[in-house]
Every structure is written in structure tokens, then in C-alpha cells.
Amino acid sequence: MSLNYELGRIKNWESVCKDEEGCITPETEGLIWATLVVDMGAITEKNHKKFANRIKAYEHIYGGDHLVPRRKDDSIEAVVERHIGLSTNVTTKHASTFKKKLARIMMERIPYEIRASL
Numbered sequence: 001m002s003l004n005y006e007l008g009r010i011k012n013w014e015s016v017c018k019d020e021e022g023c024i025t026p027e028t029e030g031l032i033w034a035t036l037v038v039d040m041g042a043i044t045e046k047n048h049k050k051f052a053n054r055i056k057a058y059e060h061i062y063g064g065d066h067l068v069p070r071r072k073d074d075s076i077e078a079v080v081e082r083h084i085g086l087s088t089n090v091t092t093k094h095a096s097t098f099k100k101k102l103a104r105i106m107m108e109r110i111p112y113e114i115r116a117s118l
Contacts, residue, residue: 002089005032009085016082027079030068031086037067039093039101043086052080054098061105 007013007028017028024032035041038054055076059067070079 003032003036004089005035006087007085009087010083011085013085026069028083028086030070031080031083032088034067035086035088035090039090039098041088041090041092043080043083045084048080048084049077050095052077055080057102061102061109 007017010016017024019025031043034055037058038051040047040051040054043051055067059065059076065076068076068079070076
């Protein structure tokens with residue numbers, strides 16, 4: 001199944017989502033792919049803080065700010081807020097489902113973390 005996205009509802013979408021050459025910026029592309037990871041299909045006025053929090057939780061497990069590329073002086077909250085209006089064909093899942101997903105990921109990582117520390 002393809003990942004489809006819509007940028008047209010983002011305020012000033014061309015300056016937010018495209019670089020000088022007309023290509024999608026790394027942060028926009030990162031957010032598009034992040035919708036799959038955080039199980040939320042859109043960034044809205046109502047849910048943008050939850051979206052950012054899910055990204056932070058996922059990045060906390062894996063360490064670093066790698067899911068969505070951003071400048072060092074830019075917070076994930078600011079990046080997400082600039083992209084209010086982004087939507088994809090990802091099905092939004094309840095917070096409890098996302099938390100279970102994170103717990104499963106953490107449990108799967110424990111043996112690797114233990115081996116790496118030996």
C-alpha cells in the first residue's frame with residue numbers, strides 16, 4: 001500500500017514544505033513518514049501537541065532526534081506546528097494502542113541494550 005499525503009492545507013505550504021529548488025524539505029518528508037511511526041494520519045490544530053509528543057516518545061526509545069530531521073535550534077513542537085494541515089492515508093490509532101506499540105519496541109530492544117553494555 002502506498003503512503004499518500006496532502007500538503008495543500010498547510011498554511012504557506014510552498015514556503016514551509018519546499019526548498020529553493022521546489023523539492024520537499026527533509027523535515028516535511030520526515031513528518032510524512034513519521035505519520036506511519038506515530039500512528040496518526042494528520043496534523044491538526046487539535047492534535048499537533050499529541051503528534052509531537054508521540055515523536056518525542058519514539059525518539060526517546062531510540063535516542064536522538066533522528067525521526068524528523070530538524071535544525072539544532074528547532075524543537076519538534078515548532079516543526080510540527082508549522083505543518084498543521086498535513087494529512088496522509090495513515091489510519092490514526094488510539095493513544096493506548098500507540099503506548100502498547102512503544103512498550104513492545106522497548107521490550108524487544110532490551111536484549112540488544114544488555115549485549116551492547118557488556
